[in-house]
Amino acid sequence: MSRSITRHQVKMILSLQKRKVREENSLFIIEGDKLVREYIVAGNRVMLLAGKPEWIDGEQEAVIRGADEVVTVSYEELRRISSLRTPHNVLAVATMHKRQFSDGLLRDRLTPVLECVQDPGNLGTIIRIAAWFGIENIICSPDSVDFYNPKVIQATMGAFMHVSVWYRPLEGLLSTAAADGIPVYGTVTDGQSVYDSPLGSEGIILFGNESKGISEGLLRYVSDRITIPGPAQPVAGLESLNVSMAAAIVCSEFARRGNRQQTV
Numbered sequence: 644m645s646r647s648i649t650r651h652q653v654k655m656i657l658s659l660q661k662r663k664v665r666e667e668n669s670l671f672i673i674e675g676d677k678l679v680r681e682y683i684v685a686g687n688r689v690m691l692l693a694g695k696p697e698w699i700d701g702e703q704e705a706v707i708r709g710a711d712e713v714v715t716v717s718y719e720e721l722r723r724i725s726s727l728r729t730p731h732n733v734l735a736v737a738t739m740h741k742r743q744f745s746d747g748l749l750r751d752r753l754t755p756v757l758e759c760v761q762d763p764g765n766l767g768t769i770i771r772i773a774a775w776f777g778i779e780n781i782i783c784s785p786d787s788v789d790f791y792n793p794k795v796i797q798a799t800m801g802a803f804m805h806v807s808v809w810y811r812p813l814e815g816l817l818s819t820a821a822a823d824g825i826p827v828y829g830t831v832t833d834g835q836s837v838y839d840s841p842l843g844s845e846g847i848i849l850f851g852n853e854s855k856g857i858s859e860g861l862l863r864y865v866s867d868r869i870t871i872p873g874p875a876q877p878v879a880g881l882e883s884l885n886v887s888m889a890a891a892i893v894c895s896e897f898a899r900r901g902n903r904q905q906t907v
Contacts, residue, residue: 648693648714656693656724656736662789669739671791675731681801683709687737694733695721710735726793739791744809746816748780749825751845753897756782758813758861759852760886763788766808767798768887769850774802776898782809782816782847817864820847827866829857830889834868837893841867842900848893850886869893 658664659672670690673679676698683689683706692699692710699707699715707713721730748754755773760766766788773781788795790808799806817827826846834840849865851857857865871884871892884892 646714648716648720652691652693652714653720653724656691656734659736660726660793662792665739665789665791669741670736671739671796672726672793673735673737673796674725674727674733674793675797676733678796678801679733679735680706682735682737682804685804687804689735689737691736692733693721693724693735698732727797742807744811746819746823748809749820749823749847752780753778753844753846753848753894754780754782755848755850755890755894756813756816757787757850757886758784758857759855760787760850762853763792763794764798765853765885765887766790766792767795767800767803769890770795770799770806770808771802772887772891772894774799774805776894778806778894780807780809782811782813784813785810813861814864817847817849817861821864821866827864828893829862829865829868830870830893831857831862831865831868832870834870836872837869837896838872840869842897844897844901848890848897850890853886 656672659670665671673682673689679689679692687709689710690712692707692713693716694702695718696715699713718730721734725734755769755778757766757769760769760783770781787810790803796803820827826843827849828846829849830851849857849861871889
């Protein structure tokens with residue numbers, strides 16, 4: 644039988660809105676009926692399941708059993724602990740998965756690399772894009788938004804379960820990749836059209852910060868400068884695409900080209 648959420652648990656959940664606290668405790672928050680259900684059904688346990696009584700009573704037993712502890716919360720309590728403007732029926736606290744990074748992860752595959760991408764919605768959407776195209780890894784600079792930010796998890800729509808996100812100093816990573824002959828595709832405004840560029844099935848696709856693009860320090864490692872062609876005439880207020888929109892178009896073209904090469 645479940646019991647009501649305690650003050651200590653409320654305080655703990657609120658503290659997990661901060662990146663430092665999440666990292667110190669290796670815990671993160673998942674919000675929403677569908678996300679929580681899919682996470683547990685996929686074989687993952689959660690430390691705490693906090694849901695409205697009617698949700699808990701109506702949920703399948705396999706989901707309830709996937710939590711170490713189940714507590715009930717009122718709508719007002721959910722509003723207090725949720726990072727969302729309009730909370731769902733349930734929130735879960737889960738343990739972070741620890742993995743070991745290896746430079747070999749860059750071999751024989753495409754890997755998006757993000758420099759200082761700071762908007763949670765952008766990172767969450769790029770994770771979702773990567774999962775859609777079968778990309779297993781994303782590498783971020785340390786100053787990018789945290790993968791376990793609740794808004795990032797929400798924006799992935801469940802794709803966070805299928806993509807590993809790593810945080811690495813990018814200059815050393817790109818230097819090693821270049822020395823190993825791994826192509827580095829840099830998304831810039833003055834490159835060759837992605838539709839006309841030779842694209843391989845191995846390499847890094849480098850995306851820059853939302854407003855500044857790729858820094859000069861990293862551009863020197865770019866072997867292939869690619870761009871998404873825009874309107875023939877400049878349009879007022881339209882200088883570039885959102886980074887997640889650009890990622891969708893570029894990854895789609897890599898996937899299309901790869902599928903075409905396999906059928907030749």
